[in-house]
Amino acid sequence: MSLPDVLRSKRPGRDSYHHGDLQVALIEAAIVLVRKNGPDHLSLRAVAEQVGVSPSAVYHYFPDKDSLISGVGDKLFIDLAQMQKEALSDISGKSARAAKRRYRELGRIYFRWANKEPNLFRLMFGGFCRVDARGTHVDNEAFLMLTKCLDDLLETGVISPQMRRYGELISWSAVQGASTLIVEGHLPEEVFEDLLDGLELALGAGKK
Amino acid sequence: MSLPDVLRSKRPGRDSYHHGDLQVALIEAAIVLVRKNGPDHLSLRAVAEQVGVSPSAVYHYFPDKDSLISGVGDKLFIDLAQMQKEALSDISGKSARAAKRRYRELGRIYFRWANKEPNLFRLMFGGFCRVDARGTHVDNEAFLMLTKCLDDLLETGVISPQMRRYGELISWSAVQGASTLIVEGHLPEEVFEDLLDGLELALGAGKK
DNA sequence: CCATAATCTGAACACTATTCAGATACCGAC
DNA sequence: GTCGGTATCTGAATAGTGTTCAGATTATGG
Numbered sequence: 390m391s392l393p394d395v396l397r398s399k400r401p402g403r404d405s406y407h408h409g410d411l412q413v414a415l416i417e418a419a420i421v422l423v424r425k426n427g428p429d430h431l432s433l434r435a436v437a438e439q440v441g442v443s444p445s446a447v448y449h450y451f452p453d454k455d456s457l458i459s460g461v462g463d464k465l466f467i468d469l470a471q472m473q474k475e476a477l478s479d480i481s482g483k484s485a486r487a488a489k490r491r492y493r494e495l496g497r498i499y500f501r502w503a504n505k506e507p508n509l510f511r512l513m514f515g516g517f518c519r520v521d522a523r524g525t526h527v528d529n530e531a532f533l534m535l536t537k538c539l540d541d542l543l544e545t546g547v548i549s550p551q552m553r554r555y556g557e558l559i560s561w562s563a564v565q566g567a568s569t570l571i572v573e574g575h576l577p578e579e580v581f582e583d584l585l586d587g588l589e590l591a592l593g594a595g596k597k
Numbered sequence: 598m599s600l601p602d603v604l605r606s607k608r609p610g611r612d613s614y615h616h617g618d619l620q621v622a623l624i625e626a627a628i629v630l631v632r633k634n635g636p637d638h639l640s641l642r643a644v645a646e647q648v649g650v651s652p653s654a655v656y657h658y659f660p661d662k663d664s665l666i667s668g669v670g671d672k673l674f675i676d677l678a679q680m681q682k683e684a685l686s687d688i689s690g691k692s693a694r695a696a697k698r699r700y701r702e703l704g705r706i707y708f709r710w711a712n713k714e715p716n717l718f719r720l721m722f723g724g725f726c727r728v729d730a731r732g733t734h735v736d737n738e739a740f741l742m743l744t745k746c747l748d749d750l751l752e753t754g755v756i757s758p759q760m761r762r763y764g765e766l767i768s769w770s771a772v773q774g775a776s777t778l779i780v781e782g783h784l785p786e787e788v789f790e791d792l793l794d795g796l797e798l799a800l801g802a803g804k805k
Numbered sequence: 806c807c808a809t810a811a812t813c814t815g816a817a818c819a820c821t822a823t824t825c826a827g828a829t830a831c832c833g834a835c
Numbered sequence: 836g837t838c839g840g841t842a843t844c845t846g847a848a849t850a851g852t853g854t855t856c857a858g859a860t861t862a863t864g865g
Contacts, residue, residue, distance in 0.1 A: 408813080427724060429637045433853060443814050445855080454853065507724065514777055515723035516635060516715065528783055555795030558775070558788055563767055566774025569722055575736055580766055587763030594802035616844080641822060651845050653824080662822065 412450045412460075414440045419461045420509065428458060428512040455517075462518025465509055466527040473498050473534055485545035492538045493585050496564045500581050503568035510572060514565070535560060542592065551595035563588055620658045620668075622648045627669045628717065636666060636720040663725075670726025673717055674735040681706050681742055693753035700746045701793050704772040708789050711776035718780060722773070743768060750800065759803035771796055 408414065418439040423431050433454045437444045451457040476498050480491045503510040512518065539556035542548045548556065567584045570576040616622065626647040631639050641662045645652045659665040684702050688695055711718040720726065747764035750756045756764065775792045778784040 411812085429725070432851085434851080444853080445815080446813050448854075449812065511724040514781055516719045516781060517637070519782065552795070552798060555791065555798070558784075558792055559771055559795045559799060561784075562774035562778060562792060563771040564774065565778055566770035566772065566776075567766070568774075569777060570770060570773055573722055573724060574727065576766075576769075583763065584766055584770060587760070587767045590760060590763070591767060591799035591802050594799050619843085640820085642820080652822080653846080654844050656823075657843065 427508045459518040470530045488541035507572045548592035549595040635716045667726040678738045696749040715780045756800035757803040
């Protein structure tokens with residue numbers, strides 16, 4: 390109904406019954422509905438209807454509703470990493486200034502994503518998609534970007550060797566936590582920039 | 598069925614029809630079920646059945662299922678704060694050592710709670726209970742304990758005046774974030790102690 | 806062109822949240 | 836004490852849910 394035509398269209402040149410790319414169409418439709426109603430309150434039947442397919446058709450691509458949601462989670466992790474990648478590529482340079490800007494931008498993208506799409510953020514980190522079953526891999530790319538940023542900060546002398554050891558852990562945790570706390574209304578939105586200030590200062594701990 | 602008798606018992610001395618304290622009994626039963634099945638997958642009917650009451654009885658105390666879940670959230674925040682309070686009272690002393698131990702224990706309680714009861718933790722921070730509607734108050738007590746700990750750390754010279762400004766924000770965010778990331782399988786359990794080490798080092802940033 | 810496989814439908818089942826008229830038990834006033 | 840009013844709870848009904856499965860439809864390879 391309110392879905393872009395692309396998502397409900399069959400494969401070009403053929404019409405009806407066999408949908409062209411149902412698996413991804415279902416995920417895209419699910420994203421639209423989760424964004425609107427939250428990861429709980431997602432109806433499998435509503436997803437099927439959006440795509441223009443019967444409810445049972447879903448079961449050819451996902452064993453159950455939870456697996457569909459997990460599929461959505463996978464897609465969201467990929468999308469977020471892609472946004473971070475693009476943001477980083479916009480800031481070049483080997484200076485301390487550039488390294489700082491890249492580090493902060495990485496965190497900002499994360500938070501802005503969470504703040505703009507609370508329901509999608511909740512789906513990613515609210516236990517809806519289980520990653521531990523098949524090992525950690527969805528977030529590997531994002532982690533590597535963070536590592537690269539921290540290495541640059543170390544090289545340019547912004548952070549101390551002692552704190553480098555905790556760089557990924559403290560950065561990811563703090564950004565993840567602040568995003569959650571702000572999204573869930575425990576902290577006001579404005580504090581996120583303060584957090585980035587605090588993190589930058591903290592990472593220099595131990596410098597002579 | 599598997600619920601302690603206390604929860605299904607009517608008010609002592611009277612029997613049947615009028616339940617003594619249905620509101621809290623419903624919340625207690627909901628906690629048991631959420632812990633087992635997760636905040637999604639909670640059935641209002643199952644809660645009612647556990648307590649030994651008809652499904653419609655629930656609507657005399659909560660306008661809908663989401664409100665019941667919100668009620669559970671409130672109780673969980675109170676319980677967590679209580680556990681932290683007890684943990685703090687076990688560590689007395691004005692030394693830097695004692696202050697450090699209190700600070701770390703505050704974070705540990707938070708994380709252990711999350712790690713031991715992932716589904717309850719998800720309910721608290723997964724968008725199921727909306728706190729922003731009526732303002733932030735559920736976490737106020739916990740926040741004050743953290744503030745007290747940080748003040749002690751400042752007095753004993755463990756943390757720098759510059760970092761004191763970011764103390765609550767960076768501590769709460771990092772502990773919250775690490776708990777989420779570990780519970781959801783993005784980080785191994787062992788890193789939490791590393792995070793506490795990193796936080797302690799970080800809070801000293803800027804000291805001469 | 807046909808048989809086989811992939812894809813999707815329709816109907817059914819058990820379960821869910823929610824509503825509401827009415828039954829039940831408590832409580833205060835007489 | 837008992838009577839009336841009120842808070843509390845029930846039972847049934849409605850509309851919607853996830854899931855299953857036999858069978859209809861379409862695509863594909865020989």
